[in-house]
Every structure is written in structure tokens, then in C-alpha cells.
Amino acid sequence: MAAAGQDNNFRDGKNEINGDFSGNGANNAGSIQDVSLLDEENDMEPLASPGQSPNKGDDKSRSRSRKPFHYPANRRQSEELDSHSTLATYNRYRYYSRLAPPDDHRMRIPDHIVPASLFYPAMFVDRSQKQGSLITIFSIWNTMMGTSLLSMPWALGKAGFVLGLVIMVVMAGLTLYTCYRVIKSVEGVDQEGEVLEFSDVCRHYLGRWGEGCSVFFSLSALMGAMIVYWVLMTNFLYNVVSFAYENIHASGNETSASTEGENTHQILYCQSLRPPMRGVLSYGLIINMYFSTTVLCPLNSSHTPHTGNMSGMFQVPTPDDTFHHVWERVKTVPFFLIILVFPLLNFKSPTFFTKFNALGTMSVVYLLVFVSVKAAQWGIHLDFSHTGKDVDVTEASEYFPILTGTLALAFFIHNAAVSICRNQKHPENNGRDLSIAYVCVMVTYVVVGAVFYASFPKDKSCIEDNLLNNFSNTDTLAFVARVFLLFQMWTVFPLLFYIFRLQFMHTLFGTTYPSLVHVVVLNLLLVGVCVIFARFLPHIGTIIRFSGAFCGLAYIFTLPCLVYLVRLKQTGRLTWPIAAVHGFIILLGLANFVGQFFFLNKT
Numbered sequence: 001m002a003a004a005g006q007d008n009n010f011r012d013g014k015n016e017i018n019g020d021f022s023g024n025g026a027n028n029a030g031s032i033q034d035v036s037l038l039d040e041e042n043d044m045e046p047l048a049s050p051g052q053s054p055n056k057g058d059d060k061s062r063s064r065s066r067k068p069f070h071y072p073a074n075r076r077q078s079e080e081l082d083s084h085s086t087l088a089t090y091n092r093y094r095y096y097s098r099l100a101p102p103d104d105h106r107m108r109i110p111d112h113i114v115p116a117s118l119f120y121p122a123m124f125v126d127r128s129q130k131q132g133s134l135i136t137i138f139s140i141w142n143t144m145m146g147t148s149l150l151s152m153p154w155a156l157g158k159a160g161f162v163l164g165l166v167i168m169v170v171m172a173g174l175t176l177y178t179c180y181r182v183i184k185s186v187e188g189v190d191q192e193g194e195v196l197e198f199s200d201v202c203r204h205y206l207g208r209w210g211e212g213c214s215v216f217f218s219l220s221a222l223m224g225a226m227i228v229y230w231v232l233m234t235n236f237l238y239n240v241v242s243f244a245y246e247n248i249h250a251s252g253n254e255t256s257a258s259t260e261g262e263n264t265h266q267i268l269y270c271q272s273l274r275p276p277m278r279g280v281l282s283y284g285l286i287i288n289m290y291f292s293t294t295v296l297c298p299l300n301s302s303h304t305p306h307t308g309n310m311s312g313m314f315q316v317p318t319p320d321d322t323f324h325h326v327w328e329r330v331k332t333v334p335f336f337l338i339i340l341v342f343p344l345l346n347f348k349s350p351t352f353f354t355k356f357n358a359l360g361t362m363s364v365v366y367l368l369v370f371v372s373v374k375a376a377q378w379g380i381h382l383d384f385s386h387t388g389k390d391v392d393v394t395e396a397s398e399y400f401p402i403l404t405g406t407l408a409l410a411f412f413i414h415n416a417a418v419s420i421c422r423n424q425k426h427p428e429n430n431g432r433d434l435s436i437a438y439v440c441v442m443v444t445y446v447v448v449g450a451v452f453y454a455s456f457p458k459d460k461s462c463i464e465d466n467l468l469n470n471f472s473n474t475d476t477l478a479f480v481a482r483v484f485l486l487f488q489m490w491t492v493f494p495l496l497f498y499i500f501r502l503q504f505m506h507t508l509f510g511t512t513y514p515s516l517v518h519v520v521v522l523n524l525l526l527v528g529v530c531v532i533f534a535r536f537l538p539h540i541g542t543i544i545r546f547s548g549a550f551c552g553l554a555y556i557f558t559l560p561c562l563v564y565l566v567r568l569k570q571t572g573r574l575t576w577p578i579a580a581v582h583g584f585i586i587l588l589g590l591a592n593f594v595g596q597f598f599f600l601n602k603t
């Protein structure tokens with residue numbers, strides 16, 4: 001699931017770079033899950049594969065004429081030349097070429113993407129490599145599902161159960177509408193066979209500042225995603241290693257589990273028994289832990305918001321306890337993570353990691369199963385009558401901007417939508433397919449958010465901004481989720497850095513790999529920011545809602561509406577009601593952003 005992605009496209013006459021989130025076929029961008037996308041075109045490097053002679057023209061014509069194999073010169077020509085398959089293949093070629101290190105002349109379309117039917121049943125993908133509606137819908141769903149999934153029950157709870165559900169539907173509708181505007185906006189710009197991104201559209205209608213804005217906010221979304229990833233990876237790494245340590249430690253002491261929470265008494269009780277009773281009861285305890293229904297309420301324990309310390313999950317360090325001093329959730333683990341991640345960030349091309357894209361879908365499915373199993377174990381705990389018979393429900397709360405901020409990121413796909421829909425077999429269905437995908441995403445969020453919230457058996461305010469924090473490490477399902485997500489995020493992280501580097505370096509230096517030193521310095525800076533957050537503000541809910549509201553203000557609410565209004569004005573079709581409605585949408589985005597600051601201490 002996600003991370004934020006990018007679509008950016010800078011051109012300065014000679015150079016061109018695209019961050020292309022292709023939802024096509026095997027690729028999906030963004031999510032907690034996965035990032036694919038990325039395309040880079042470096043004018044210094046020919047796209048031609050071996051055997052093709054590079055264009056020998058001057059620099060200017062070279063940048064335009066440096067087209068790979070059969071790329072058509074203009075749109076009309078492209079139609080004449082069996083345009084569908086040509087352009088589709090070109091898009092794929094270009095996309096993968098950009099994943100190559102700038103000096104890798106041997107880059108060619110990897111085998112695994114050529115026959116798309118290897119990945120998708122033939123009925124979904126036609127011979128011209130265009131994607132059917134099912135693939136488009138799935139790609140949008142898969143790309144959009146991100147880390148915000150883990151925060152959904154928490155965010156829903158902040159708004160109140162009833163109001164929260166209403167807001168989820170309204171935000172889905174609103175973001176769907178503006179995303180639709182993004183896709184439609186490309187149609188108004190005809191650039192002779194160019195592969196356009198929304199940033200190009202912004203430049204076309206709003207000028208350089210429009211393009212700059214879209215690039216900046218796209219990069220910001222990416223930065224936010226990287227921070228969330230670091231916080232989550234820290235969390236998972238801490239829990240997994242601690243669990244391993246506690247288990248080894250505990251088995252040395254003839255206990256079979258951590259000395260934590262409700263299990264502590266049972267473990268001590270088991271230890272006090274003589275065999276064979278001890279064996280029988282210990283076995284029962286292990287079974288109990290596998291199907292644990294134990295729920296943590298970190299807020300009610302010694303949890304302190306500023307450290308994000310889930311001390312209820314493990315032993316509190318004693319003065320001679322070296323492990324717990326060295327291995328601390330927020331004080332040391334964010335730094336240990338550098339050892340695990342940093343070496344992977346400096347590769348020229350991280351294409352290898354795109355092979356793990358499928359893990360993204362699996363992680364969403366696993367979380368859905370996880371929440372369903374827990375809900376089935378817990379049953380429904382909702383007391384609307386406030387009589388104290390069951391767990392009290394808040395129907396509506398003034399903290400609802402926390403949910404709207406979170407949803408702004410959750411429904412954020414606007415910087416990838418154009419790429420995903422580009423290869424639609426029937427572009428006229430884009431609106432319908434986008435709507436279906438948004439409904440699917442909304443249903444997924446509602447299932448995770450509402451089901452988890454409704455079944456949560458303790459005080460609803462205990463729900464954590466990372467729902468896995470409500471489970472101890474002795475909970476097998478939660479443990480598996482942590483290990484799985486840790487690995488999956490670890491494979492996505494280098495891709496996020498890569499996209500950021502492409503766009504950032506190209507903007508500053510005109511090349512995407514100025515030198516190893518440049519790359520290492522940029523990576524150090526980015527990792528530094530991530531570590532600072534993981535150390536001092538390790539709350540994914542806060543990071544998600546702020547980055548969602550900030551980037552959403554530009555990318556969801558403002559730019560699509562502005563572009564639309566300018567387009568209507570240019571064609572003489574702008575009316576006051578249309579201007580008022582779209583102006584109102586922009587105001588909503590502004591209110592959403594400002595609203596985040598009213599609840600700074602709400603984690």
C-alpha cells in the first residue's frame with residue numbers, strides 16, 4: 001500500500017523527465033504496497049536499444065527526434081501506423097527505459113512485460129497491449145490503497161461513527177469528481193503524440209507556476225509517504241525483533257511467550273504448576289495466543305503521545321537490561337533502520353524492486369482478512385443508547401477534520417490517474433471505470449474502518465492511528481502482518497526514493513544522476529528527515545492527515561478546478577454557477593487544510 005506517487009514532467013527544451021505512474025498491467029504506483037511507475041528520459045542518453053544508431057542531429061532536434069524504434073512523428077502519422085500497438089509499445093518501452101541507469105544503453109523492454117497476457121488472462125488484455133476496464137479498475141484500486149488503510153478506523157472514530165461514514169461517502173464523491181476532471185483535462189491539450197501528464201496540462205493552462213505547483217505538491221506527497229513508511233518500518237522492525245528476543249529470552253526461562261499484558265498471569269500460573277498439568281495448560285495458552293482476541297489500549301497504559309512508546313507491549317527496561325536500552329522504539333530503532341535501508345537507496349536504478357509489486361495487493365487482502373477475522377472473534381460492540389451496556393459510540397464529533405485530512409490522502413490518486421488511464425482500450429469508459437474504482441476503494445476503506453471500529457471491544461478512543469498497534473506481538477495474525485508489511489515496505493522504499501531523486505535532481509541539475517556524491521547527499525538528507533519524524537513525531541495519523549490536506553489542497557481541490565475553469569473560459573463556456581461550484585470546492589480544500597491545525601494534539 002502507499003506511498004504517494006508522482007507524475008511529473010519537466011521539459012526545458014533539451015531535457016525531459018517524466019515520473020509516470022503506470023497502472024498498466026503489472027504496474028501500480030504509490031500505495032503501502034507498491035510503487036511502479038517511474039519513468040525517466042535523460043536527453044544525454046539515447047533510448048535506442050543496441051543496434052539502433054542514435055540520431056545524429058543537433059542537440060535541439062535530437063531531443064525531439066530521439067525516438068525509439070518505430071515511434072511515430074505525429075499523431076496523424078501514428079494513426080496511420082497501427083497507432084494503438086505502436087503507442088502502447090512505445091509507452092511501455094519508454095517507461096522501462098527510464099528505469100534504466102542513465103548510462104545503461106542495453107535497456108530494453110523486460111521479458112516480463114512484453115506478453116501482458118502472462119500476467120492477466122487474455123480476455124483482459126488485447127493484442128495491442130491496451131488494457132481493458134477490469135485492469136484499469138484494479139490498477140486504480142490497487143494504487144490508491146495506501147498506508148492510510150491502517151489509519152482508517154482511528155480517523156473514522158475521530159469524526160464519530162455516523163458522521164464519519166457520511167464524510168467517507170462525500171469525500172469519495174468529491175475526490176472522484178476532481179480526479180475525473182484531471183483525466184478529462186488532458187483531452188483538451190493536443191501535443192502531437194506527446195505522452196502528457198497532469199503537470200503538462202497545468203503548464204498549458206496555468207503557465208510555469210502551475211507546472212511548478214503540481215511538481216512541488218507531487219514531491220511533497222512523496223516526501224510524506226516516505227516519512228510514513230519510515231515510521232511504520234520502525235514500528236514493525238521494533239516489534240518483530242522485540243518479539244524474537246522476548247521469545248528466545250522467555251524460552252531460556254522456560255516460558256513460551258512474552259511477559260506481557262493479560263498473558264502474564266496465565267504464564268506465571270502455568271509456571272507455578274507441576275508437569276503434566278503445566279504442559280497441558282501451556283499448550284492451551286499457546287493455542288490461545290495464536291487465536292488471541294487480546295486487545296491493547298496503549299492510551300490507557302503508560303503510553304505517552306510524544307514518544308509513541310507502546311510500553312504496554314513489552315517489558316519496561318530495567319537498569320541492567322541491555323537489550324531494552326539498546327532496542328528502543330523511538331530512541332534507537334529509527335537509526336538502526338538506516339543500516340537496513342540506506343544501502344539500497346544509492347543504486348542507479350532500483351528496477352529490481354518492482355518485482356515485488358504484487359506484494360502490495362497481497363498486503364491489502366491480508367489486512368482485509370485480518371480485520372474480518374478479528375471482527376468475527378470480537379463480535380459487534382456498539383452502544384448507541386449510551387447506557388453503558390456495551391462500548392459507547394460517538395455518533396458525531398467536532399474532530400471530523402482529522403478524518404477529512406486522512407481521506408484526502410486515502411483518495412489521492414490524482415497524480416497517477418492520467419498514466420493509469422492512458423492505455424485504456426476504450427477511453428470513453430474512463431469516467432465509468434474511475435467511478436467503479438472509487439466505489440471499490442471506498443468500500444475497502446469502509447470495511448476496514450467501520451468493521452474494525454464497530455467490533456473493537458474496548459473504549460473506542462483506544463483505537464490507534466496504526467491499527468496494528470492495538471495488538472500485542474503474541475498475536476500471531478498481527479505478527480505476520482508486521483513481518484509481511486515490513487518486507488513489503490522495505491522493497492517499495494527504494495522506489496519512492498528513486499522517483500523523488502529523478503524529479504528533484506533533474507529539476508536542479510538537468511540530469512537525474514549528477515554523481516554518486518549528489519545522490520548520497522540527497523539520500524542522507526531525506527533519510528534524516530524521515531528519522532527525525534520517526535524519533536520525534538512517530539504518529540502516522542498526524543503525518544497522513546497533514547500531508548493529505550496539504551497536497552490535497554493543491555492536487556485534489558485547486559489545480560483540477562482551476563484548470564477546468566481556465567479551459568472553459570478559453571472556450572467561452574464559463575458560467576457563474578460553474579465558477580461558484582468550483583470555487584466552493586477550492587474553499588473546501590482550504591478549510592480542510594486549515595482545519596488540521598485545530599487539533600494538533602489529537603494523535
Ligand SMILES: N[C@@H](Cc1ccc(O)cc1)C(=O)O
Pocket residue numbers: 001002003004005006021029030031032143144145146147148149221409410411412413414415416
Ligand atoms: N492513496 C494512498 C497514497 C497515494 C498517493 C498518491 C498516489 O498516486 C498513490 C497513492 C494512501 O492512501 O496512502
